[in-house]
Amino acid sequence: QKEVEQDPGPLSVPEGAIVSLNCTYSNSAFQYxxxxxxxxxxxPELLMYTYSSGNKEDGRFTAQVDKSSKYISLFIRDSQPSDSATYLCAMSWGSGGxxxxxxxxxxxxxxIQP
Amino acid sequence: EAGVTQFPSHSVIEKGQTVTLRCDPISGHDNLYWYRRVMGKEIKFLLHFVKESKQDESGMPNNRFLAERTGGTYSTLKVQPAELEDSGVYFCASSGTYTGELFFGEGSRLTVL
Incomplete structure (x- = not known):
């Protein structure tokens, strides 16, 4: 079992849609x-940074962490063609990196389809 | 402010040759990291410098890889001799002390034929 599982896609959605991206992980020691x-x-360019469980919002982006389920999500509201990219989840034990x-x-x- | 810069952007070499990749971190960043992405795989951690010291080199694949950071500024990653499986994109990242945010360079693509 890989430490972090993420569906590689591609995921194609129309402009303006809400996008949901997610990752599951196996190591309960991850904190960041x-x-x-x-x-x-x-x-890669950092979008969102979250410690432990909970939600964090930044503009059109919301990150959620559920440590009990070992599941993290990224939501993008009002998606734009400029959001077309590869989204990578990452995690660590200590302060991110x-x-x-x-x-x-x-x-x-x-x-994101125009 | 200049970001993390890497050189060369792409290198094509024959199996058995030597290649040296260079990374210039953001000025003042003590932490410097090397990561690698092999085609179809995840980005994998290679090693971490704090200033000129190797903090963690647990991700280095084998002794054909040598990383240095003389003077705590730029870093080099040498592969000698290169093998086919070394092909991939080598990313360098840097961060200021305790900021937790990594700034990545655009990567150096290595193709070993």
Missing amino acids: FMWYRQYSRKG GADGLTFGKGTHLI
Whole structure:
């Protein structure tokens, strides 16, 4: 069993739709949970950063962490064509990328159709 | 402010040759990380520098890989001799102390033929 499972997609939705992306993980020691966005031929860019369980909102993006279920989600409201990218979940034991490296999911390729 | 820069952006070499990848982190960032993505796989952690010291190199695949960060500024990752399975995209990331946010470079794509 992989430490982090993420459906690679592609996931194609019409512009304006609500997008739901998620990851499951097996290691209960993970404390920090992140979502990165990666455009083609670019490096990952941090979108959301969450500690332990709960919700975090930033503009059109909402991150949810359910540690009891070992399940994290990213919601994108009012999706735009510019949101088309690969979304990677990542997690770590310590402060996101502190003394330990991040464990990534494979990434979900998201396509927003105009 | 300049981001994390990596060089070269793409390198094509023959099996058995040597390649050196370079990473310039964001100025003032003590933490520097190397990650690798092999085609079809997840991005995997390779190692972590704090200034010039190796904090964690548990992800380095084998002794053909050598990372250095002299003077605590830029870092190099040397692969010698390169094998076919070393092909992939090598990402460098940096972060300021305790900020928790990693800034990634655009990656160096390595193709070993």
